[in-house]
Amino acid sequence: MANRIQINKEFVDIMPQDYLDLVESGTYETPNRGWKDFGTATELIAEHSLCAGCPESIAFRHIMASIPNPEDTVMVGSTGCTSLVFPMIAVHNIHSLFGNQNAIATGLKRALAVRFPDRVKDVIVLAGDGATVDIGLDMTLQSWFRKERFTTICFDNELYANTGGQESGLMQKGFLAKMAPVGKRFEKVRLPEIARESGCDYVAIMTASKPSLVEKVIKQAVLIAREVGPTYIQIYTPCILEIGKQSMEGLQEMRTSEAPGERFKFREFISPEAQSFLDGLAEKKKAEKIATTT
């Protein structure tokens, strides 16, 4: 299986340097890939048009560095600011109609299992809060009720960023935005709790302030989705533009919002089945370590 990512020799002289760099030093088929590759390996994202300093870009980088199996992963995106990055990633991906992402991923995951019965194929949905919680809520929930085996990642910036700041289900109560001028009258939807009750075997709520934590959560979520059942990750990626922050203030905003008692304090739910799967993985790792040191 090694060296599946190769370039046709006939094309070497006409391919752009970025492409050659990816083939040369992109971290495909690298079992222990992670954020530690930053700065030395070629990342699987090219230049895109998100705002300067956008935390969605930070989270996207951390995620793309962490997915365990990029050469056999298909990502599903939806409309929103994230869809400005999808055309620029070096992993197979599908752009779905706004809100349909979990329905597309359901069909895709099942089709991949039929088409490639002997190969591990991971499916990862990555969409904004508007796509996940408002317009796509039906599809999001149905995929969880049916225990579809893929990971859903929600970039929660608590509003519709791409269309100028409308109210979303994940917006905080009382929040005022440019296109939501009277203030939200309802509570932020408790999607992590809904995910747990709807059949997800792993749920995490967090910010993108720590690459090592994002890496750990993404790896767990993808592996559990592969072997146990659906997984859901909600990451606070503040829209600095719509909440009136400067380009360099996104990291501080994430740190403030994950302090004890705040709405993005790191929380994790692991079902008993997922826990015993993780325990099995840890045991295996330990045994391998002992085998290599003795």
Next chain:
Amino acid sequence: MYNVAEVNAEACVAQKGCRLCIMYCPEANCIQMDMKNMKAVIVEARCKGCELCVVVCDAAKHNAIKMVAR
């Protein structure tokens, strides 16, 4: 005019293991490790001038990055 980040190699402590700017720059493949000199270097063409690298480097008291006009 456009602002981009610039690393002062003398002040950068990447040789001691610091990777803060590389971890937090929002842009992919934008701050690279020069493995020969063990210093962080900015790929100017990819820098959007957000200044987040300056914030994290200064917070760690390394003060090795400043913004320059291009």
